[in-house]
Amino acid sequence: QVQLVESGGGSVQAGGSLRLSCKASGRYFSNYAMGWFRQGPGKEREFVAALHWSGAPTTYADAVKGRFTISRDNAKNTVNLQMNSLKPEDTAVYYCVGWWALAYDSDVDPAFWGQGTQVTVSS
Secondary structure: OOOEEEEOOEEEEOOOOEEEEEEEOOOOHHHOEEEEEEEOOOOOOEEEEEEOOOOOOEEEOOOOOOOEEEEEEOOOOEEEEEEOOOOHHHOEEEEEEEEOOOOOOOOOOOOEEOOOEEEEEEO
16 A cells, blocks of 8 residues: 655645645555645545646646646655645645556546645635
């Protein structure tokens, strides 16, 4: 099983930036599509961003397009989420996720999840 550990969450004012990182265990990280989901207070869990094994192409939820950037470093087994121009509605627990596939497919649920990291954006 693949273990994912997120870091980088915290509190920030609206308009600020945060960078989330996710470290994966195992030797086959470059074989997996990776991504991020989030769950805000009183909301359902939702897709944020994903990318294929090679780092491209990338896919974003409309709510974050143009503000968030997902990237990965296969040599370091890490996937990152750069979040700029943060809004109070971005407040959520952010989860790093992965798929048993090279390419991201929106019709397939993630196979493995991290424990989540809290992001709080104040107005």
